[in-house]
Amino acid sequence: MLTRRGFVRTGLALFVAPTVLALGPACAVLPGAQSPSAPPAGPDNGAQSGTLQVAWWGGNDRAERTQKVMDQFSARFTQWKFNSSFTNFFAYWDKINTQAAGGGLPDVFQMDMRYIGQFVSKKLVLDMSRFTDTALNLKDFDEGLLSQGKLEGGLYGIPLGGIVQATVYDKTAIQEAGMTLPTGTETWADYAAYCQKLSKALPRGVYASDDESINIDPFEVFIRQRSKELYTADGKANFTRQDLVDWLQYWADLRQAGATVPPDVAAAFFQNDTPETTPLVQGKAVFKMRWTNFLGQYQPLTKHELVMMPNPAGPSGTRPGAYLKAGSLFSISAKTGFAQGAASFVGFFNTDPEAVKVLGLERGVPGSARARETLKPVLNPNDAVQLEYFNQQTKNTTAKTVLDPPGAGEFQKALARNALSIPLSGVSVGEAADKLLAEATKALSA
């Protein structure tokens, strides 16, 4: 039996090893551990000052933590003030796109792997390479994770944490229903059978699974289990009509059996999309497929005990569909007037011991070795679980080889809309798949 510290250390080694190996011989080996007395990077003293605009998507918990770190930074470097905003994922991207259009992007803003390619190709974000050793202090940063922010020979995003797809479930609800807990090795068929059985044992108004037909993340896992990426290297749809039919039919059957939340609940969640409005947290669903960092966001919102397990697997012999992802990154606007200050803030965010403690694993497992070292002794139980799970699962991942194309956001919305049209508008699965494929082709052709 490993002690907690023991498993954290082993786990971190497991986390780092495959990602470094994945990069191949061309990549530099991680530098040795940084001496702990190295001062955190700060802006050139007095050389610059101003108000940094910072924006991100996420719930209230993330907002509070982020605000605290901004306060810490301002307290330390009094020449910097902050002006920040946050909202849910979809509204965030509408706003960021609008700001990009007006040339008014925030100095520092949260970036997603589904959008970074687009922003880099349009030259909207700053190449941070020149700050690598200074303000950003990336010497001990996990290369596998960092590579996700490197495109076209530049460094355009600093990953704020590594995450993996997962299924979160409400352990308390399952125990109260008198069922045995899932093993985490279920295939999609097993998951469906389990949910059908569970839904019969649950009280009225509580459903086994959230309706994930609208959710692109498990859909991507589902497609990747079929040994292909969601998109081709030139940014076209890489799934077939049959793939879509299989996916939509799977959830239609589960819904029909009463094992998913009703469609209006799914629609409500899609429209609000915050941790607080998640059916799992509201006690309406027992299972929710999300990313590892969401456990920490969901757990404080419910009295029930939440547990994480892998997404359902494909039929035996298929490869794992999950992949290690930079949950979110910080990018700096190409037009910022405070490149140095913004980079210092991003560096502070990732490496300052106090900041790291405040942030925990809310955005995922940090890339900086020093940050993980700092966190080890202070992890709360949720975060410890997340880290343990993360470390177990990183070996069950396959690296994602293709960046999402510009139309990815549009496809993400089209998936949700067409999936919901099946239960809400009485569209057949075949029809929905046809429409979705047509919309995907159109969205991904631009």
Added chain:
Amino acid sequence: MRTLSRPLHRPAYWPKYGRAGQEALAAYLFLTPWLIGLVGLTLGPMLASLWVSFTRYDLISAPRWIGAQNYVDLLADDRYLHSVRVTLSYVLLEVPLRLSFALGLALLLNRGLRGLDLYRAVYYLPSLLGGSVAIAILWRQFFGPDGMVNSVLMNLGWQNPPTWLHDPRFALYTLVLLGVWQFGSPMIIFLAGLRQIPRELYDAAEVDGARAPAQFLNITLPLLSPLILFNLVLQLIGALQAFTPAFIVSGGTGGPVDSTLLYTLYLYEQAFGFLHMGYGTAMAWVLLVVVAGVTAGIFASSRYWVFYMDRSG
């Protein structure tokens, strides 16, 4: 003014302009800030957007001329045609309902109630608030799954009331209701109009034995028709461009399953969500032409139903 301006020195270097010419010049000089605004902030961007509507433009790369392709694509875009249908249902329901409400309440308030000012203010209040984001959020809570509306309905014994905002059969009607609720400004206008109608006409009608409905149809409606025209045009234009409530209530999605995808919402999604600026501006120009057409149509029809007292003699 004239006496004041006399002692001022007439500028000797403007000899060829007469007094009137100089006043015009001065007027334009004072109008300059506004003219700059009009040309720089309204006309210029409008013309630029007309050009953009003939291009493919993602805001960041340079626009690429594609002729009328955006307009052709509109006709083949199911979601676009759907958004037109949604908008028409919204407008055809909301405008008549709002105007009827406004007129009905104006009639009630015009009966010499005590404390009229208070009532007027109270009924006008929603119009001040209604277009705001805060009210849209309130509406979302109100009609939400655990909102007040359903709590009341459940207390009244309805076991399983619909989730109004998340059921495509009802979502649009909650927005219509929010729109109708903002009947205040047409109401104030109707109220002012009602007060202009000469009392003698009603007295004469009463002497002739006309009852209230007949009086309403033969005196009130015709004499109010210029204001009905005014309100109708204004409300139609407003309703065709409705955006905020649908955006907030549906979380920007136009959902559930596009049931509240108003024209402007789809325009916004295309332009700012997907960065199809050319396509979005093409939509905007179609809307502009339609709004202009509808307005012109109403004005053209007005000679058949609008009655101006002074003109009829």
